[in-house]
Amino acid sequence: xxxxxxxxxxxxxxxxxxxxxxxxxxxxxxxxxxxxxxxxxxxxxxxxxxxxxxxxxxxxxxxxxxxxxxxxxxxxxxxxxxxxxxxxxxxxxxxxxxxxxxxxxxxxxxxxxxxxxxxxxxxxxxxxxxxxxxxxxxxxxxxxxxxxxxxxxxxxxxxxxxxxxxxxxxxxxxxxxxxxxxxxxxxxxxxxxxxxxxxxxxxxxxxxxxxxxxxx
Numbered sequence: 665x666x667x668x669x670x671x672x673x674x675x676x677x678x679x680x681x682x683x684x685x686x687x688x689x690x691x692x693x694x695x696x697x698x699x700x701x702x703x704x705x706x707x708x709x710x711x712x713x714x715x716x717x718x719x720x721x722x723x724x725x726x727x728x729x730x731x732x733x734x735x736x737x738x739x740x741x742x743x744x745x746x747x748x749x750x751x752x753x754x755x756x757x758x759x760x761x762x763x764x765x766x767x768x769x770x771x772x773x774x775x776x777x778x779x780x781x782x783x784x785x786x787x788x789x790x791x792x793x794x795x796x797x798x799x800x801x802x803x804x805x806x807x808x809x810x811x812x813x814x815x816x817x818x819x820x821x822x823x824x825x826x827x828x829x830x831x832x833x834x835x836x837x838x839x840x841x842x843x844x845x846x847x848x849x850x851x852x853x854x855x856x857x858x859x860x861x862x863x864x865x866x867x868x869x870x871x872x873x874x875x876x877x878x879x880x
Contacts, residue, residue, distance in 0.1 A: 668696070669692070669693065669696055671830060671831055671832060671833060672828060672829060674689065674833055675826070675827060675828075675833075675835050678795070678835055679795075683749075683771055683772055686749060686772075687749050687750070687751065690749050690750035690752075690753075691750055691751060691752045693750070693833070694750050694752040694753050695752065698756075700726045700727075700729075700753075701726075701729050701730075702788065702789035702815075703729070703730045703788040703789065703815065704815070705730065705733040705734055707813075707815070708730060708734050708786065708788070708813060709734055709737050709738065711811075711813045711854050712734065712738050712741065712784070712813075713738065715783075715784055715811050716740070717740060717742050717783075718738075718740065718741045718742060718744075718783065718784040718811075719742045719743050719781060719782045719783050719784060720741060720743065720744040720745065720782065720784045720785070720786055721745060721747070721779055721782035721784065721785045721786070721806075721809070722744065722745065722746040722747070722785075722786040722787075722788075723746075723747050723748075723773050723785070723786075723787055723790055723802075724747075724748055724749075724787070724788075724789075724790035724793070725746035725747075725748060725766075725786070725788075726746075726748060726750070726753045727753045727754075727756050727757055727758050727759075727766075728746055728757045728758050728759030728764060728766055729758060729759075730786070730788060731744045731746060731759045731761065731764050732758050732759035732760070732761070732764075735759070735761040735763060735764060736761070741763060742763065743763050743764075743765070744759075744761070744763055744764045744765075745764070745765045745766075745767055745782070746759075746764070746765070746766050746767065747767045747768075747769050747773060748766070748767075748768065748769060749768075749769045749772075751768055754766045754767070754768045772798070773802055773805070774798050774799075774801035774802040774804075774805055775801075776805065777805065779805060779806055779808070779809075780808055782808070782809060783808070783809065783810045783811065784809065784810065784811045784812075784813075785806055785809045785811070785812050785813070786813045787812070787813065787814045787815070787816075788813070788814075788815045789815060789816055789817070790816075791814060791816050791836060791843070792816045792817060792818060792834045792835070792836045793833050793834060793835065793836070794835065794836060795835060795836065795837065796836060796837045796838045796842065799836065799843075799846065800846055803846050803847065809850065810850070810852065811852050811853070811854075812847060812850060812852070812853040812854070813853075813854050814843065814847075814853065814854070814855050815855070816836075816843075817834075818836070818838075818839045818840050818843070819839075819840075820834070822834065823836075823837075823839055840855065843855070
C-alpha cells in the first residue's frame with residue numbers, strides 16, 4: 665500500500681469493476697500520483713520520423729506530456745489524439761499544440777469503434793494495466809493501424825506472480841512473446857524493451873523491431 669492505495673486489492677477486484685468504477689479509481693489515483701511520465705521522448709521521435717503523415721492515436725496518454733514533447737519535433741504529424749479514462753488527467757491537459765486533442769473515453773477502449781481515422785498508435789506504459797484478453801480485443805479494434813509503438817516493463821519478475829505485491833496497477837498476464845504473437849500480422853511494430861534478457865531476436869516476426877533500454 666502506498667499513500668492509501670491498495671494495489672493488491674485493486675488486482676483482486678479488477679474483473680468486477682465497471683467502467684464507471686475504474687474511472688473513479690483512476691481519478692483517485694491521479695490525486696495521489698499526479699505525475700505519470702513513463703516514456704522516452706527520443707525513442708518516440710525516432711519512431712515517428714520515417715512514418716508518412718502520422719495520424720496518431722494514443723491511449724492512456726494522461727495529461728498529454730509525451731505529445732507535448734514530441735509534436736514540436738515533427739511537423740509532418742497530422743494529428744495526435746490522446747484517449748484516457750481519467751477525467752482529472754484530461755482536464756489538466758498540458759499539450760497546447762493545435763494538432764493535439766485530449767478525449768475522455770466513454771467506455772473501455774476495446775469496446776469502442778471510433779479509431780478508424782488513425783494510422784499510428786502509441787501505447788507507452790499502458791498495456792501492462794489491462795488483462796490479456798482485453799488487449800487482444802483492443803488490437804482487433806485497431807486493424808487499420810499500420811504502425812505501433814509500444815513500451816512496457818514486461819520483464820518484471822512480478823509478472824510470474826500475477827504482479828502480487830507490486831506497487832502499481834499492473835495486471836497483464838503475458839510477457840513480450842504473447843504481445844508479439846498478437847501483433848505479428850500488423851504492418852510494422854516497434855517495441856521498446858526494458859530488459860537485457862527478454863528477447864530472442866531470431867524468433868521475432870520481420871515486421872516487429874525491438875530496442876532495449878537500460879532504464880526509463
